[in-house]
Amino acid sequence: LLADRGERPPWLVLDAGHDCAVVDGATLDLSWGGPTLTVDTLVQGVHWDEGFTPADVGYKAVAVSVSDLAATRAAPRWMLLALSLPAAWSSTDREAWVVGLARGLAQASERFGVYLVGGDTTRMPGHGPAVVSITLGGAQQGAPRARSGAKPGDDLWVTGWPGLAGAGWAREAPPAEAIAALRRPEPPLGFALALDVATAGMDLSDGLGADLPRLCRASGVGADLDAGALPVHPALGTSGAPDALSLIIGGGDDYQLLFTAPPAARPEVERLASAHGVAAHRVGRVTAGDEVRLVGADWPEPLFSHFGGAR
């Protein structure tokens, strides 16, 4: 899809291979400026189930895009909403659903400092599914953080509790913390904007097992993930239990920050994490070569295929 786009314009700083597109307004022309842009789509039955209220859907639709901007180090500013609603819904149902969705959008907008500037509503034939797509634009805070700057010897960090949201999908009766993480993700925006010592970073959204190889590939490095250092939220059970580990590696929907930084930056990372009330965990290190390995755990075969295939 990207091969046909023609010559890369000089004003494009960061593009579709990253979480956000960054445009340099000064290069393009002064009247335009450089917003940082991202789009994310949630589909009924794929990205949300009956457990979600419409407000949860609205909140999450914004939060997942905020997570992309945070990774790139842009402060959210405006959003556009593209909404497709099933024709089979009664007008009463539709209205109630849209009111709920709008409530969730407003809650997330207030939380993350976003303003809804426009949108489009279309009809889906029959019973749908409903689709909510958010385009978010932000103001770049300093140089964009890319996936491509990690250096061998850097520490590997994650924020939050990877796997917790995944437990909200995977388990029969998920704990309340897992349900909250799944339906109301809280990307570490303030921390991510302030963090200026990272060499590379990305939004953790498809699980460590899928996202870490992407970061390594973009940086031309490998990584050793230390199983003993992975943070295990109490709601996931005993540290090192296979079920918890497979959620941490293979779960998704975290909307946290995965980043690398030199060892000398540890005090600064910890200071910023503490200042912003974020749990930042050092979980391994960047290596030369292209192997992405899990060190210190027996790893069940099915999920191991995510690893070792960084190229």
Add this chain to the structure above:
Amino acid sequence: LLADRGERPPWLVLDAGHDCAVVDGATLDLSWGGPTLTVDTLVQGVHWDEGFTPADVGYKAVAVSVSDLAATRAAPRWMLLALSLPAAWSSTDREAWVVGLARGLAQASERFGVYLVGGDTTRMPGHGPAVVSITLGGAQQGAPRARSGAKPGDDLWVTGWPGLAGAGWAREAPPAEAIAALRRPEPPLGFALALDVATAGMDLSDGLGADLPRLCRASGVGADLDAGALPVHPALGTSGAPDALSLIIGGGDDYQLLFTAPPAARPEVERLASAHGVAAHRVGRVTAGDEVRLVGADWPEPLFSHFGGAR
């Protein structure tokens, strides 16, 4: 949906009530700038049928958003693509479809000067439908053209041939010109960007019968649409025939410009239309009050309900 958005920020020049959202970067901060933004979604089975090639879908998805930017007087610059594809499609079918879609996107990108800067692909359960959503950002060329500036006494103008694309939907064996207008819309971008004498303007996308009352309501005026002055494309049949008239008034998918301008500006409008190879038709005038009327034709009852209800 819009009621919950909180206090309107000072940097928002034009918002969701218009075809585009316009942000003033200078007011917000200098590092950001002021893109003009729009989003449009095309749904399989609603906005396109089996007659469309995937390339037609891609081309049209861009063109309908270009039409919004043109109305607001912004030059298209970048786009984001949100694509949802049915899980039931085979990988071969999916790949072929995406290659076709990309070809259409590239054709429209080259035609209108747009660059694809990012996107998101999601899965639709089962057989879909497929959904293509485009967010387009542009550079504002002078002050934004709004729907709200029309004055009593102004002329009412349309570009192109309203109803021609509608004939592509409505008729059993549509003429080739109607099919082309439906599948490959050509918004009058160059003309719309150069046009600096309009008092108000909007994208004509839902038919004159739906869009003219919107412009009038936004401007707090009425309008007399002169049936005898409406341009009838030869492919629509004899001028004044009921079928042609109902397509011109009630058809949609035109993606042309509806605008108002003072009578003194007629020579300038005609000069620009000629310079840009655009058919610009003077089709009525703006009136005081709030009535939107069709003058000079017997008008069949069912569609008349679009009119007279400007408030």
